[in-house]
Amino acid sequence: MKMLSHGAIVGPFFCLCLALLSTAWAQTPRAQNSADVDLTARLKETETTPRLLEAAYKTGAKVASFCGNCHGEGGNSLVAETPNLAGQNTFYLLEQLRQFADGRRKNLFMEGMIKALSAEEKVGVVLHYASKEVTFKPPVNAALANKGQEYYGKICFRCHGDQGRGNEKIARIAGQQPGYLAITLKRYRDGSAVRNDPLMAANTKSMTDADIAAVVAYVSSMK
Ligand code: HEC
Ligand code: HEC
Structure with a gap:
C-alpha cells in the first residue's frame, strides 16, 4: 500500500x-x-x-x-x-x-x-x-533518544563518530530523517536487495525493531 x-x-x-531534464539539459553539451x-x-x-x-x-x-x-x-x-x-x-x-x-x-x-x-x-x-547545514530537530521522545544514545555509544560511534558525522567515506547520519533512517537500518539488517553493505549488515544483524526505534530517535536529533 x-x-x-x-x-x-x-x-x-x-x-x-x-x-x-531532457529539455533543459539537452541544451548543455555533454562533455x-x-x-x-x-x-x-x-x-x-x-x-x-x-x-x-x-x-x-x-x-x-x-x-x-x-x-x-x-x-x-x-x-x-x-x-x-x-x-x-x-x-x-x-x-x-x-x-x-x-x-x-x-x-x-x-x-x-x-x-x-x-x-x-x-x-x-x-x-x-x-x-x-x-557545504549546507543540517537543520537541528530536537528529539520527539527524549527517553527513547536516551536509550538510543546508549546503544549508539556501544556500536555505531566506532565508524560514524561520537557526533554522527562519519568521515570522508562513511555517511554522516546526525540529524538524518527518522523515517529514512529506520527503513535503511532494516534494509541492511534484513539483507534487502534494495540496499546492502557488509559492514552495516554485520552491525545491524542483532538489532531488534525496538533497538532501531531508539537509535533512530537519538541519531535524528544529533546536531
Ligand atoms: C564498521 C563500521 C560501521 C559501524 C560500526 C556502523 N556503520 Fe553505519 N555505515 C557504515 C558504512 C561503511 C556505511 C555506508 C554503506 C553504504 O554505502 O551503503 C554506513 C551507512 C549507514 C547508514 C546509511 C546512511 C545514509 O545516508 O543512507 C546509516 C543510517 C547507518 N550507517 C547507521 C548506523 C548505525 C545506527 C550504527 C550502529 C547500530 C552503525 N551505522 C554502525 C559503517 C558502519
Ligand atoms: C522524486 C524525488 C527525488 C528527486 C527529484 C531526487 N531524489 Fe535523490 N533520493 C530520493 C529518495 C526517495 C531517496 C532514498 C532512496 C532510498 O530509500 O534508498 C534518494 C536518495 C538520494 C541519495 C542517497 C543519500 C544517502 O544518504 O545515502 C543521494 C546522494 C541523492 N538522492 C541525490 C540526489 C540528487 C543529486 C538529485 C538531483 C539531481 C536527487 N537526488 C533528486 C528522491 C529523489
Missing part, C-alpha cells in the same frame, strides 16, 4: 521531471560520459582548485534546484523517507551516486536520474550539498 501511494505521487512527477571519468579524482581536483570550485558551486546550485523538489531546500528534506543531503560527506555522496548508477543500490527514480547527470553536474551537486 505504502509503495503504491508513493508510486502514485512519484509516477507523474517522474515523467514531468524527466521531460524537464564526457561520467562513466568514463574518474569522479573521485575529479572531485579532489575541484576541491583544491579555487577556480574549479567556484564553477562547481554554480553548476551544483543549478542541479540542486531540481533535486530540492524531493531533498528539500538546501538539502534538508521535509519528507520522512527522503534523506537530507545537507552536510553529507562528499566521497560518500559520490559513492551513492555511483551505486545508483551501476545498480548496486536500487531506487527507480534515482537510478534513472543519475544516468542523466554529467560528471561536472555530479561533482557540483555533491559539493553544493556538502
